[in-house]
Amino acid sequence: MSLEDLLYRVSPPELSRADLGFGWVSNMIRSRQEIVRTMMQDVDRIRPWWENGVLYHIYLRSFVDSNGDGFGDLKGAMGKIDYLSDLGVDGVWLSPTMPSPNDDWGYDVADYLGVHPDYGTIDDLDEFIERCSEKGVRVLLDLVPNHTSSSHPWFIKAIEKPESPFRRYYVFAKGKQDGSPPNNWKDATGASAWTLDERSGEYYLHNFLPSQPDLNWWNEDVQREFEHILRFWFDRGVAGFRIDVAHGIFKDKLLRDDPPAPEMSRQFSHFGLVETYSKNRDEVHPLYKRWRKIADAYRPNRLLVGETWVGDIGRLARFYGDGDELNLAFNFMFVFTEFDPKSLSEIVQSTLSVLPDTASPVWTGSNHDISRFPTRWAHDDDDKTKVALTILLTLPGTVFLYYGDEIGMRDVDVPIELQRDPMTKLIPMARFQRDRARTPMPWRSGDGRGFCDPGTTPWLPFGPDDGRDVQSQSLDESSALTLTKRLIRLRCSVRDTLSRFESLEVTEKLWRYRCGDLYVVANFAEDESYEAPLPPYKEAVSSRYGAVGSLGDSDLFEVGPKEAVVFRR
Incomplete structure (x- = not known):
């Protein structure tokens, strides 16, 4: 059958063959594409694209370096879109891509509407999103609403002019009568969460580094700013956001002291305190209902994933609301459970029994803040690592793989002189040495490992050249990579x-x-x-x-x- 015959068969009956000029063909093809997109949206209404799917977390700085500076970037990641498609993932989550002074490697945002020059340009990000979409892979960005960088224009104006409206974008408070900080809250390093602004005599709040001042979410101007940010990126085709510190962006209005943690609950305590007032406030839930309405107004619906560091399943379930808040919420009780049948079974069963019927649970073993599961769970045993992969990829709900999980990538001991994470250096506990889980992806053996050109020094050192790389495992029928591909395809077949x-x-x-x-x-x-x-x-x-x-x-x-x-x- 000729192309003309085919087009005539699918064209509206009132058109003759003479009408089938090149311009009409182009319009017809576009209309057929619109039909396909509409059909996909209808499918999404029945079952969201992420439900029972697999998403892949890319720490962009460590994925692929395309320009020889030792840092991964968007153009490098573009060269691996076929790899992601072949792996079978439904979407990718990019760790922060926005401009930042990198005091916390992107989690200190200086501009919510841009792209860090280390990664490329906003046009590069647009192209990455478009090319991923062509392969059926959606793209999520990292959103950091709890705090900005101290170099963000909002904070610069707040410091320079206390009478500025931007002062109310942040949490400033007077100290106690003796000049000490307003309360006992601790930042992520265990130090006081308050830093004195010498010019005004007031303290400002930071749950992380002093260069990461917390935003004041009681301020409706801040809320409007972020509604604009959401729409800006959704309009550019971003499929959703992973929301940093999703449980913690609202603080107690009265700035009351956090209570001491009981001994039995120290695992999810914060330097001996229960974050009752510094985080975990109920006011966050109405906010996520508003964000969900924004996300659901797009077709296909956009995805909201929360970084929800909470210590019980009941509290985790609240972030789903009645199917009208976050779509997904990370389950850190599962992440930090013991790797044995009874512990895993118990947390899976309790999660499924408590989450609402409309909620999709989230399972993951690794991320950029914690030890990789091949080390933490499997103790660097390849066979146990593959058992862990099998379990992760055969549970109900949504699975997140961290880059390198699919090859059993392990933690790397990074010598102290090569460590790059400022926060790690301030915390004297080995489990918080985050650089060891952020080292470059080994695509092959040899100099540069396929991450960067031979002779280039990567931003963090590689692990041992021991066959745990993509090229070697692609040729091995019993490798972790081959297993991961098989399991994802098996999962997809019974989704x-x-x-x-x-x-x-x-x-x-x-x-x-x-x-x-x-x-x-x-x-x-x-x-x-x-x-x-x-x-x-x-x-x-x-x-x-x-x-x-x-x-x-x-x-x-x-x-x-x-x-x-x-x-x-």
């Missing part, structure tokens, strides 16, 4: 069924469960095998051996030590 979850058996060393049409047997034992009943299946994937072929006539299937097997009905 509509994954809301159904049932834990079947939990022991000290074994976890069996069903998630939709997936049946999972995870053996955590160091040296004991487990014989599992063989279910009806179409295919099976082993964390150690890859795709499983014929299982013969046996009614049982053996799962070896430190192995997980996934069956698909």
